[in-house]
Amino acid sequence: MATKAASPNVADVTAGHKTSPRTIALMIIGLALILVAPFLIYPVFVMKVLCFALFAAAFNLLLGYVGLLSFGHAAFFGGAAYITAYAIKAWGYPPELAILLGTAFAALMGLVFGYVAIKRQGIYFAMITMALAQMFFFFCLQAPFTGGEDGIQGVPRGKLFGFIDLSNSLNMYYFVAAVFVIGFLFIWRVVHSPFGSILKAIRENEQRAISLGYRVSRYKLGAFVISASLAGLAGSVKAIVFQLASLTDVGFQMSGEVVLMTLLGGIGTLMGPVVGAVLVVSLENYLATSSLPVPVVIGSIFVVCVLLFRRGIVGEFNAWMDRKRG
């Protein structure tokens, strides 16, 4: 087992290797917030935040815990959204099956992309994922079933398991919240499993992990597929929330947006991507009035973040807590 991952020095990066009382308290507060949020804030907005938070958390599993920077995650997010929307609209699938189908499609695509991309490292890895995602974008642009730039519109939300009416916005909300919590706990479990430890070992020193006898590329591929599937899950749910799937979700801007969320929140922290998603989606929705160009505002925040607190909001917070504790 990689000894480095267990050393206390890594605590600030891996955000509590052991489940501390603080982590449990934070999780309970988070859960409570998710439960009451639709009564305080407009539910569709919170649903969007949750979808992006899951997307960013899935992305962070790869960037934060394996050290692989993918610039093609929009392909999984948007691809799953298209499959889900099409399965519901054209084949009349119930939402739960359509989401499974979308997620399975993303997993399959993750397997193919991952198989090609993990042969290389660093910037080459990023470029390969981006190139593959761009190929998928042009496929979506041209394929007749996606509706080109019109997208797939008017997807009925349908009834979950045949009896929960998702067109009711509270039902929809709690379904999205449940998907998010399950997805998030799954990531938490993966990160704190022996598998997760090996991923971190690979991130810290790939050569050493190889010399210890691990088949590194298998682990990387596994992490890639898990990350792609969860990104697909987020995309599938988003397609049902907004009742549409469009080119926006597969475009390379979307791949960039998820990198931005993860960086702002804090790479390699569990809560970081969630905080980043809340921040970016809220900025997009609320801060910007007519006179403030949002791209400039978000860009400035990003620059400040990279210059002053490089570990992101949650990463800096964790470091500060650790310093205070001595």
Place this chain on the structure above:
Amino acid sequence: MAGNVTIRARIRRVAMAAAAVTVLVAHGAQAQEKPGAAPGKIAAPGKISDGVVRIGVLNDQSGVYADFGGKGSVAAARLAIADFGGKVLGAPVELIDADHQNKADIAAGIARRWYDADKVDAIVELTSSSAALAVQQLTREKKRINIVTGAATSELTGKQCSPYGFHWAFDTHAMAKAVGGALVEQGGKDWFFLTADYAFGHSLEEQTAKFVKSKGGNVVGQVRHPLNAPDFSSFLLQAQNSGAKVIGLANAGMDTANAIKQAAEFGIVQGGQRLASLLVTLSEVHGLGLPAANGLVLSEGFYWDLDDKARAFGQRYQKVTGRMPNMIQAGTYSAVLQYLKAIEAAGTDDADAVATKLRAMPVEDAFSRNGKVLANGRMIHDMYLFEVKKPSESKQAFDYYKLLATIPGNQAFMTVEESGCPLAN
């Protein structure tokens, strides 16, 4: 602490690498939105829900279509409300606007909140087809009104038509018919198409080619270019050597602008060929400038210098914005004005009653000549074929167009039967 240092260094490296690319990527990806005015509680006069008529302008205000409609459409809507007196049936009329950044999900999210929380009665403009279709679906579900001026797709009043959805200004069919059909009558018999290689470009080419052939013209060739192509030289050379009289640009946005600029560099118009764009307005011509755009043939539903009514409106609009309106902006003015007239005629802002009135009333204002609304929600009005003037012919600012032909509304637009809208029966 050696481990700590390597981790930090690694995080920094990853952060920096990601940062560099993200900054490049992210600036195209942001969205902005204005929070709606707080729902005011005013004693309800007459039959106006919540005592206020609230109209939302939802379009692209910072992306590629920011000049196409953008803030200009907001200004036009404000003019329409002012012209109507700021009140309808004694209730104040409020305007809010938001930037959907060409993203259908952001558009749908804003529209949902406007309808659910901010008591918006009608959403207008809706540049970009995916956003317009998404909001039209939602409007139908929520039983409000939407009037699209900024999107091109004829699906809005075709298979996906809605009893509460209206399409003003233009659509792909009208543009194809005006440019394809009318230009052949002007002598442009042989066509060569430069087509963006995706569904929108294909359908535009197909529709235009149909009208070219129906008027006795023929298509000598076509070439497909990828979306957002930076270099058109090989495509333009093919077009130049094809011997066609007219080169039809079946693309939009940046592609059209790049193709026009590069065509000017190749001297295509000076060489005696005509360049016809299927989706270009005064704003884009203004952006390109006359030296690049002169000789371009295009179609619009409005031009500020058409007649006295249009000139008066154009000059008022110019005082506010510093520019002349194109058909999207003037169309938004017309849509808002007509919506308010319909509320007054119906005696209520109830969507069913207003939709009925909108379909019944003629549309006659600064934008529209001989306008009326068909059963599928399509507003038909005269369309015009223009040629962009040479720099030497232009007498004043925004003096850009020569009128080549007028296409009556009932010929330019599809009939209800042709549209395939299920509401017709």
